[in-house]
Amino acid sequence: MLLYNVTSIIEDAAADRWLQWMQESHIPTVMSTGKFISHRLLKVVDSPNEGVTYCAQYAVENMADYLDYQEIYAPAFQAEVAANFENQVVSFRTLMEYVI
Template sequence: MLIFNTTYLVSDKARASWLVWVREQHIPFMLESGYFSQPQVARVITSAEQEGTSFSVQFHVNDMRALKQWNQEFNSIFKEKCDQEFGTEVIFFTTVLDIVE
């Protein structure tokens, strides 16, 4: 089992609408793809000065094969939806975590 993590830096201006988008559009989109489960949204706690707020959105995925398949089928749609909705107000990067315990 893996965790597919996306870390977002959300501008103060976009924060409220981004949270609604994650809850009402992004999480359902990811779950409906059939590859992910157990969504979680968390605010990243940091002592560094930054503009905006960082959030982590995580989903469980069975294995790398499933994640690669999702990337081929849906990743460009995911990026396009985020860019269309928020432009430069939201930036993000993804990481994959291997659950060891």
């Protein structure tokens, strides 16, 4: 099983709006793709960055589902984030494999 992690650093002025959008729109839309089996959203409490940092994490059963997501859905979803929060959010993505 794999964990797809999206860490986002949001400007203070946009943080509340971003969080609401994630909970009400973005995460439900990502989950509706059927590629992930679970998700969680975490707030980083000791971030060295300015602004507010969150990690959206999505569990995926296999590499094929992850690659399908990246090819079919991710470009449009990333464009939507950019359009809604232009110059207010910086995100980076990591893919991790469960060991235990």
